[in-house]
Amino acid sequence: MLDLLPEWMRDGLGDDAAFWIGYLTNGKHLAWYASFQFTIFAALIGGALALVFGLVGASLKNARFLPLRAVGDFYSAIVRGVPDVLFFLFFPLAFEQTVEWFVSSRVCTPDSIAASVAPWPPCPQANWFLGTTEYLLLASVSLGLVYGAFATNVIHGAMRAVPQGQLEAARAYGFSAAQVRWRFQIRQMWVYALPGLSNVWLLLVKATSLLSLLQIADIVLWADRLGAPNFLPAVGLVHPDWRWRYYLALLVFYILVTWLSEKGFEALMRRAGRGVLAEVRR
Amino acid sequence: MEVILNEILRFAPAALFNIYFAAASIPIGFGLAILFAFGKGSKNPLISAVSRGYIYAFRGSPLFIQLFMFYSLALSMNISTWKPMGIDWLVLHPLFLGPLVLVLNTTAYTAEIFYGALRAVPHGELEAARAYGMGPWQQFRSVTWPHMIRLAWPAYTNEVVFLFHATAIVYFALPVIGEQKDLMIRAKEAFERDFNAYLHFPIAALYFLAVSLVVFFVFGRIYERLVRHLERAPKIRFSPKWLR
Numbered sequence: 001m002l003d004l005l006p007e008w009m010r011d012g013l014g015d016d017a018a019f020w021i022g023y024l025t026n027g028k029h030l031a032w033y034a035s036f037q038f039t040i041f042a043a044l045i046g047g048a049l050a051l052v053f054g055l056v057g058a059s060l061k062n063a064r065f066l067p068l069r070a071v072g073d074f075y076s077a078i079v080r081g082v083p084d085v086l087f088f089l090f091f092p093l094a095f096e097q098t099v100e101w102f103v104s105s106r107v108c109t110p111d112s113i114a115a116s117v118a119p120w121p122p123c124p125q126a127n128w129f130l131g132t133t134e135y136l137l138l139a140s141v142s143l144g145l146v147y148g149a150f151a152t153n154v155i156h157g158a159m160r161a162v163p164q165g166q167l168e169a170a171r172a173y174g175f176s177a178a179q180v181r182w183r184f185q186i187r188q189m190w191v192y193a194l195p196g197l198s199n200v201w202l203l204l205v206k207a208t209s210l211l212s213l214l215q216i217a218d219i220v221l222w223a224d225r226l227g228a229p230n231f232l233p234a235v236g237l238v239h240p241d242w243r244w245r246y247y248l249a250l251l252v253f254y255i256l257v258t259w260l261s262e263k264g265f266e267a268l269m270r271r272a273g274r275g276v277l278a279e280v281r282r
Numbered sequence: 283m284e285v286i287l288n289e290i291l292r293f294a295p296a297a298l299f300n301i302y303f304a305a306a307s308i309p310i311g312f313g314l315a316i317l318f319a320f321g322k323g324s325k326n327p328l329i330s331a332v333s334r335g336y337i338y339a340f341r342g343s344p345l346f347i348q349l350f351m352f353y354s355l356a357l358s359m360n361i362s363t364w365k366p367m368g369i370d371w372l373v374l375h376p377l378f379l380g381p382l383v384l385v386l387n388t389t390a391y392t393a394e395i396f397y398g399a400l401r402a403v404p405h406g407e408l409e410a411a412r413a414y415g416m417g418p419w420q421q422f423r424s425v426t427w428p429h430m431i432r433l434a435w436p437a438y439t440n441e442v443v444f445l446f447h448a449t450a451i452v453y454f455a456l457p458v459i460g461e462q463k464d465l466m467i468r469a470k471e472a473f474e475r476d477f478n479a480y481l482h483f484p485i486a487a488l489y490f491l492a493v494s495l496v497v498f499f500v501f502g503r504i505y506e507r508l509v510r511h512l513e514r515a516p517k518i519r520f521s522p523k524w525l526r
């Protein structure tokens with residue numbers, strides 16, 4: 001990295017600064033910086049899916065047909081009733097197993113099942129190997145499912161907070177039920193839902209630190225590797241146990257993300273609340 | 283059926299670890315949170331800034347990273363500090379370090395809840411208390427505290443349940459010593475042995491659900507006691523609507 005800088009800059013830096021720039025831009029550290037993409041990807045896709053599941057869940061909870069309402073209530077109650085990490089681990093593993101079970105019912109012969117010694121999958125041909133990409137996608141979906149249950153509750157409450165008079169007026173103008181829902185209820189709901197959705201988003205961002213539990217080489221795993229005590233000059237800088245410094249850096253990263261998200265949601269709130277904000281805040 | 287019953291019995295000792303983590307950290311966090319809530323509302327700019335910073339830092343970062351950071355910090359100070367003092371067996375033990383980090387974490391969340399409630403205490407009542415010549419401690423005891431705790435209780439109930447859920451990740455960051463395994467570690471190990479995700483994880487979930495329900499029930503009864511002087515809210519009516 002230092003070699004990329006022009007001569008005069010390298011000389012002006014001084015040995016100390018040059019040393020730290022060299023250390024912080026060695027290959028392992030660059031891999032660490034690159035691994036932030038997994039966290040950001042999981043947060044963005046998970047957040048988008050959580051919003052989708054939240055809207056679906058809230059519609060189910062508002063449904064006229066009892067079984068659908070029951071599904072919506074069950075989803076939001078059960079998923080919020082168990083720890084996020086449990087569902088986060090369970091969903092990818094269970095999904096993988098279900099797929100393998102379906103595959104095994106097609107490709108496995110009685111002979112291959114009898115020959116297989118491992119408890120799972122039934123035969124080696126049915127094994128589905130999951131790499132980082134697959135686990136990342138599954139992790140994003142399970143983040144979406146977990147926090148979608150929270151979003152369901154928020155959106156459900158916000159849809160009921162929309163003044164009835166607005167909807168009545170829309171119906172009086174001859175809008176159909178679907179039009180009233182999409183053009184009035186969901187349009188006006190955001191200003192009531194945003195404070196709650198902001199909380200859900202912050203919870204989701206913090207849950208992205210769990211990616212390493214699914215064998216993804218994310219920022220937490222790299223921080224652990226880079227900070228571990230090193231006594232071999234060939235491997236890199238010789239240093240004692242520096243892990244807490246790396247975790248502190250991650251802590252600061254998450255606090256910064258929280259701060260940025262808060263600013264972002266404030267701006268969204270200003271935009272969603274044009275004309276109604278004073279009424280909502282009262 | 284027998285398989286499920288056996289599984290439930292095998293997980294029972296593991297659930298005790300989660301309950302221990304929660305039970306050890308909630309009372310201490312409760313006490314500290316009151317201090318930090320008053321600190322955040324304090325007129326002294328230094329105390330206010332420190333409390334604000336503390337609450338923001340611990341609410342803005344994941345518990346998982348906090349656990350890792352405090353554990354590695356304790357590890358790196360082991361030879362220089364804990365070993366000479368002869369307390370390394372205690373400081374590095376997950377049954378001590380886990381509740382310690384959980385206390386730090388829940389203090390921040392609870393303090394924020396209490397601070398919100400503190401700001402909602404009716405101003406007129408405080409003025410009346412001052413007019414009666416009450417000292418600060420008397421004001422706190424007879425006006426601020428009853429209002430604050432009643433206003434904060436529903437949110438605090440949720441925080442307690444969340445903290446109990448958060449105990450699930452303690453042993454993913456801290457070392458597991460011998461048979462001291464909590465529900466998640468037990469479920470993960472059982473899964474790695476026979477790859478039966480549909481059995482082990484739902485049983486662990488069942489324990490979390492059951493304890494959450496107990497917490498909701500107990501805290502709901504306390505809440506009823508806290509609001510018993512208020513005009514009775516309309517009772518919840520069971521009115522099934524099969525098709526709305």
